[in-house]
Amino acid sequence: MILAACNEKQPISLDTVKAERGELTETVTATGTIESVTQVDVGTQVTGIIDKLYVDYNSVVTKGQLIAEIEKTLLQSDLTSAEANVESARLTYEYNLTNYQRDKALHDKQLISDYEFQTSQKDLEVSKTAYDKAKADRVRAAKNLNYAEIYSPIDGIVISREVEVGQTVVSNMNVANLYTIADLDNMQVIGNVDEADIGQVKVGQAVTFSVDAYSDELFEGHVTQVRLNPTTESNVVTYEVVVAAPNPEHKLIPGLTANLTIYVMREKDVLLLPTKAFTFQPESNDDKNLPQPQGSATDIKLEKNQKCVWVVNDGLLIPTAVTTGASNGMKTEVTGGISDGTVVAVDYTAAMPAGIKPNDEQSPFAPQPPGRNKKK
Template structure:
């Protein structure tokens, strides 16, 4: 480029601009050769600037020291750790259902009933038997009191008759008759006590039978075990539900988490208790806070991912099971870390490295990388020094010793 400018300047200086034009017009070869020469010169300039000839154009950056705030990104689905299946403990026809999908429920709330059939009549019968046994027990108690009173009187008579006999006022037969009456009175007391125990046992059994029927009727009630939300109503009124069949599915909103898939190559450094930011695909304007509460021990050999369960700590009301969510996990800060743009790191033969520029040429250098950040930086643990210049982008193939020219953009 410079030599073309020099020739043109020399010609203009020698013959002047007007003379040069007359000279070119009179010289057929120069008339057509100079434009061609200028065209080739322009083409050469364009090829040089685009990097087709000359040094390869590259965008470069320097290795710097600073504090990195690394994060790991993953995609997951909203799930509930605690899910409850509510159904009858015995087979029966559904009589009433009081809530539907999406309704909020409280612990202990009756949300449905199974048809009791003739259970109310049976409860009434058992109650009547209980009342009868209670009456019989009360009568037996009264009989005991009466028998004890008569026995006390008989015992007192024995003492009086004994004194009279010792004084010779009565015969031995009269004393024997009174002693026999006392024994009969004691036997009546013993019989009354035995009868009371029998009636009391019957009363206890009748009460147990009655309470058993009450509890059995309670078993026909469908009751929410927790404060939560109904996620499914699987049956309708009039349907027959067998024992153990789920009529409702209820989740505890306090146990919502996002089962997040993390690439195995990014799993290093993730630990329990780390915080995360959760963005639901259904509401991308809202940022939810999260915390890692479980690290799955088994990875997916097909997708090469591992599951991380991130609990939603500020659960909103509009979260639905199965919602997709973007999860960004915050790792500990890397202080005084040497870092370069992540795009500068290339993999050659399975090993990470960077192209370092020295004296206008590129040389490949193997490095060991650390944490990465969402803004596109990666920590360099060894292989580089602060201030080293590395290639970030290049449209040309780079090999060891390739001449390069740094530009601000490609």
């Protein structure tokens, strides 16, 4: 039975495709981390005890909203003292100004010595400086009192709270942080693209990405920045790519890992053929059920960006020159030479006889191993 099967002639068919319009894409993949575009650490510029906290984790806040207060007793006392110092300095300044004006008139009439006049002039200048300093101290004290009330600088959501009511915060070289507020309406993904692919990535390209938190949902964005500073880890060089990601439903949160697909080429509604159609070569055979080649590809003069395909028409294989465009390796854009629906040959296929398992693919017209076609 096996011999009989081996003696049977393998049926051969011609694989064809229709030229159809579709979308031609080429992508680069990467992984990244989701961040908010605007994220602010809200702190205090004065030292004191936390008196009130008006918001907590996940609270929605608006710009200018009061979110915390620091105990004001000492700050109010500092302001009252500064105002008193201003009043004292003002009185001293006005007194010395009156003395100076009187002494100047006497000095002009040479009724007092130069020393007495210069002393009066010096007292006026010193009191004026003290008055100016007192006013500046009052401004600082008033500002510090205002700093006791902490307002949200942006519209957003509280994603972190660092303090408790009654806790003492100390303002020194670094601002003491109370909250972290993020704008979750506009997120971004910082993707790490391999050095082999970074040359294809450009600003404005469309991006889709998924996150494990919503594995069945695909999010969209676009490239807004390609950063030129490389990152090297374990001898692997990557570059950061920033992807804008609108987040109206607030599903995306900071810190999620994203799997990015960057569309470095995306052509819509173009005529497409499989790339392997351009390498098809017809072979002469005696099977009348197969379309036979008419003419030769060498008879066609191909111009720039042109390739030859074999069009199936009325039982014949006709070599036809087509103009090609972009390609992603699997499919190629056809810009001229054929129209929608044109049938093009792709490959020959030989059906394996029953009981014989297929091995490596080969042309049905390739030489057979010895013994396959011997007549008994």
